[in-house]
Amino acid sequence: MTKTHVDQLLEARERAVADRRALAAEIAKPYERGREQLHQRFVELQAAIDAIDRAITDERCIVEKGKPMSLGQRFLGSNHIRLHRPVCRTTCG
Numbered sequence: 871m872t873k874t875h876v877d878q879l880l881e882a883r884e885r886a887v888a889d890r891r892a893l894a895a896e897i898a899k900p901y902e903r904g905r906e907q908l909h910q911r912f913v914e915l916q917a918a919i920d921a922i923d924r925a926i927t928d929e930r931c932i933v934e935k936g937k938p939m940s941l942g943q944r945f946l947g948s949n950h951i952r953l954h955r956p957v958c959r960t961t962c963g
Contacts, residue, residue, distance in 0.1 A: 874929075874933075875929045876926055876929045876930060876933070879922055879925050879926045879929060880926065882922055883919060883922045883923070883926070886915055886918050886919045886922060887919060889915055890912065890915045890916065890919065893908060893911060893912050893915060894912065896908055897909065897912060
């Protein structure tokens with residue numbers, strides 16, 4: 871069976887989450903010199919997971935509506951802009 875773009879993104883997300891968990895375990899250990907870059911790597915991994923989540927939402931919209939989400943839908947559904955009523959980030963709008 872051919873994997874869809876969403877399936878591939880879900881697998882990529884699982885791997886990134888596993889890496890984040892392993893990194894969190896390393897960060898939680900007692901401090902050792904030379905491990906300062908672990909925190910930066912954690913931030914980078916979380917940003918990648920967030921980007922994958924947005925890509926999954928976009929791919930699902932393409933499947934459901936035949937087109938990607940508009941920029942307006944992305945921004946209105948993001949945490950960057952507060953509206954009087956909440957907008958669900960997981961729908962295509």
